[in-house]
Amino acid sequence: MTFASDNWAGAAPEILDAIAKANDGAVPAYGGDELTKRVEARFAQVFERECAVYFVATGGAANGLALSVLSPPYGMIFCHEESHVQMDECAGPEFLTGGAKLIPVPGEGGKLTVDGFTKALKGFPYRPPHGSPPSVLSLTQATECGTLYSAGELKALCDAAHNADLTVHMDGARFANAVASSGASPADMTWRAGVDILCFGGTKNGCLAAEAVVFFDPSMAKDFDFRRKRAGHLWSKMRFISAQFDAYLANDLWLRLAARANAMGKRLSDGLAAIDGVEISYPTEINEVFACFPGDAAEKLRAAGEPFYPWITPGDPAEGRMNRLIASFRTTEEEVDGFIDRVSAAVKSPA
Amino acid sequence: MTFASDNWAGAAPEILDAIAKANDGAVPAYGGDELTKRVEARFAQVFERECAVYFVATGGAANGLALSVLSPPYGMIFCHEESHVQMDECAGPEFLTGGAKLIPVPGEGGKLTVDGFTKALKGFPYRPPHGSPPSVLSLTQATECGTLYSAGELKALCDAAHNADLTVHMDGARFANAVASSGASPADMTWRAGVDILCFGGTKNGCLAAEAVVFFDPSMAKDFDFRRKRAGHLWSKMRFISAQFDAYLANDLWLRLAARANAMGKRLSDGLAAIDGVEISYPTEINEVFACFPGDAAEKLRAAGEPFYPWITPGDPAEGRMNRLIASFRTTEEEVDGFIDRVSAAVKSPA
Amino acid sequence: MTFASDNWAGAAPEILDAIAKANDGAVPAYGGDELTKRVEARFAQVFERECAVYFVATGGAANGLALSVLSPPYGMIFCHEESHVQMDECAGPEFLTGGAKLIPVPGEGGKLTVDGFTKALKGFPYRPPHGSPPSVLSLTQATECGTLYSAGELKALCDAAHNADLTVHMDGARFANAVASSGASPADMTWRAGVDILCFGGTKNGCLAAEAVVFFDPSMAKDFDFRRKRAGHLWSKMRFISAQFDAYLANDLWLRLAARANAMGKRLSDGLAAIDGVEISYPTEINEVFACFPGDAAEKLRAAGEPFYPWITPGDPAEGRMNRLIASFRTTEEEVDGFIDRVSAAVKSPA
């Protein structure tokens, strides 16, 4: 087992069982089946509100397609400078929106602040048609740095966005981890705070390939169906994504899996922090740990076959020294402790 | 069980087993795992030639992304006027290529002919930069009308395309059915005939969601990786597509599933043809049957809950009277015979 | 002087004078100047109706940008198979709309008929989200074959389009020639017939570079300003397009120039028709003449330095033998007669 990423883990057994169970019989394709309709409707309960829900297989698809509904093709999307939409989707949002402009905004620990966002906005006064019109604020919960926005912080950011006539997108690839960690309700973390569309992730947290685009105002979804289709993101055998969400939402599986990953993240963070010379870069609030190792410990560990990634970003406060470690729903205490021991040994061994 | 479409069927048990089996352990994401590499390499055996292989989840993604590599964004793609890329992907090829132009070409029974293609080409003499440059010929094997190109017909079409400096894309959503039915080798049906890229389908033939883009000249794949990623089509847990292809290609499962579906298609076609007044519109060469029912039989059957689709296309020779019926790898003889009986009854009952 | 195209002619002296006159003083850029506002408003008089007007420099820009407002990026645009948007803009409409699909429809003499359009539409029943939704009917007046729609024919086509929930775009690159020839009012030929957006051409008829996108329902223009800007089509020194239209519309200059070109077209057509063996392919209704020359007369003429183009299109009824000849506002009777003589000589001379 490794700490390279939570998507190195496979799927939870409950998810695979649900897929197998959904395999019986002939059912309408492309989401016309009963299971899909039932599971889509289930989101209303989770979020305490009627919503329009669309399934896709990847987070990049979910984010880009959601943004294509919120932004005109010439619009401007404000996002954290380390966000996934900005850094990790190979200009996917630019492509899927038909050419919108992303404006990277700095902020400590992967988090945007009202001040930071407001300052960024000020640099783009409305100047039609020369300036691309500010259209969307994209937030990530939990953030790429493994930190969390409180419901209050989200509300303040969404208010600032709406006051400037922007809509709000939330990249929730690790939304489950955020909810499990904070204890805030899914509703408080999204539409009650002002989020317009949530990309609700399943894949990183035990699904095989399952992401839901959740519109809290169903009227906004107007042409999403066409956009999903033309981008090649409508599954013919949709039941197999629906089945994943069916199991994922049942009996709080999503929260249980995330809680497990979070706990392992915390254990890992605490263990590493106790090693002399190791610095934990960001508060460990979910299953991600960002750490700087002293001397050449990181190189030694990698040479010995530990696959974890350096974390280098535009605003990199650690000048290339940071490492990202991620626990998953599958991670065991033994694995965590073993890794801590190996880090400890690498730190102590002579160069 | 229904004859609405082969994608109303679920997945073959071997496919689900392979997914479950692939679930063990932590492995690199995004296709960096051993299984993916091994399965990609397997295609070289199937096609008797080194090739570059990329997996995606839908046929629309495979086709559009493949075309984006073959055509410049201002290029022209010739395809059958009833082809999936033209009719059923919601302008996906136009989107994924960045704006290429599709030229629909008529041809009986879903098939292009050298004459038809050449005549279409003649209408677009090279006039840079006014005319979009003819760039790609897109063929579908088996066709949307359930008919087959022989290896010789393919070669003649590919030669005509290459002679005019076009490359050749093959939409092989039902490629397995074509190979199983014709007995021609995968190589003869593709690169030996001159096909440059094959979109090799798994989903309609018993996979859950698995399509392979196969480049017979690996150098053509140059930037496919970027294109797949930015369109949101790179799976993080790639092993779960790879596992499907692993099982699909093992022990000729793909051909066995297709042969079963084809046989059921043939049985259905023969049974329907024997009913007075039923006309079979196209030769039944794979698992698809196109039939016109006399009087109001189609309406009666639909009213009684048989879900099958009318088949209306630009060149519709039957003026809206044709119906499309598709058998799948799961279809049983009893289902076929039962359906034939119900059609027979509907035809005979007074209006 | 040649008959290669009306855009081989330069600009009318009145147009150049207007540009020179508009050069005085500093005025707001990007269309904020008084002249631009005044000239935009002038269109309301010409068309007997308030309209929103935007200037650009090329017909390709006007057409593509107009279509981008009428069609969603995944929409379907029906047009004549020989239309400029389909044949001569290098996939510009696909690009400027963000990926819409053009459906070429045949029709004699460059004209669509209600029957032809209705038949084409029938091939694309509404099947969301698989089929791209039929969105726009694009008409060309005068047509690419130099023929005209009557106001009644336009109304019937627009009604058919609106009844099917499509909007109507008119490519009016030679709109002036159509109005001058038919005597119908600009209003009758556009919004009274049901046209939603007219691309009103100036360039081919004596302007330097001036095209107006005219929205008969100003609310449709909502974001045109942004679309024009991001495509690089907003002139900073807009006064220099406005000045062209100022002169073009004054004292019916546009109609006088077009009438002159039309008369020369007619004289050319009549003269050619009188030569043994010359066939006039389409009725000569404006300044364009389409003619087949017997034997190798066309080759001889070209070899002798007469620059005119062969006219080869998808539905080419003449199998490559047709030639397109265009008179301009500058063409003189002597030029016409001289050309007729040279054709006559070429036809008569031994091979």
Place this chain on the structure above:
Amino acid sequence: MTFASDNWAGAAPEILDAIAKANDGAVPAYGGDELTKRVEARFAQVFERECAVYFVATGGAANGLALSVLSPPYGMIFCHEESHVQMDECAGPEFLTGGAKLIPVPGEGGKLTVDGFTKALKGFPYRPPHGSPPSVLSLTQATECGTLYSAGELKALCDAAHNADLTVHMDGARFANAVASSGASPADMTWRAGVDILCFGGTKNGCLAAEAVVFFDPSMAKDFDFRRKRAGHLWSKMRFISAQFDAYLANDLWLRLAARANAMGKRLSDGLAAIDGVEISYPTEINEVFACFPGDAAEKLRAAGEPFYPWITPGDPAEGRMNRLIASFRTTEEEVDGFIDRVSAAVKSPA
């Protein structure tokens, strides 16, 4: 006369004369005429090197189309955070490249530095296919802040870009002002420093609408012709852009016009600097002056009808207090002195 922008000025008389002179006779359209070929060739002399040259009418078109050749549609373009491509083209580069990502980089006075650029690059280590690949460095000469890069500074930046496998685009909307001010040769300021494509502006400096895209490596221009056409930027009556450049380059008109505008900028800057409380924000190196006025002087001046723009940008060091003033080739000493007097009065008058 105003200082709102140099594009509020009209065209130089020599330019209009050249247009009028080019109006004689029928010549091939779309750039096939002799004048166009001759003027394109003239650039080889100006730049002391064979180059491929393409004309368009706007700076936005020139920049976006040039970038579409240098960057793949999923590429990353580094530019100054105040540059025109980032701030003033309504997401045109994103659109015209088919979705490339722009990375805004800060730098004092509108200038990028090797350090600043290198630091920005470091934030995006090559991570295919997740990270968009760094593809282009876009420089502006003169900058949006009216400052200049020396030939040495340009060379250092180009070297840094090429060493990282990026190509270099130069937005030269005010290239003439830069050359006239610095005395460096056009070659030293471009290809000898390492610039791959220059967008050579004419419009702001006395042309009507004329920009040239200059490829110093003609092989890079491969498909520019198609890209220009499909974006609607190929003029049919191309001679009218060519004629502008013919006059612009003759007898150093371009440099004389720019020198005049620069001198007026300098006079304005010096005069304003002498007023108590007025701060000149950036060195005045061309025809642009950036100034902060004390108290409410700016408001008073605007209320009195002086049309000049506030200059607010992402990195705005003056917190919204800066004003941009631009002299043109037409500006007179009297106009400058009059304006200085009015500013002086506004500063001194009681609030």
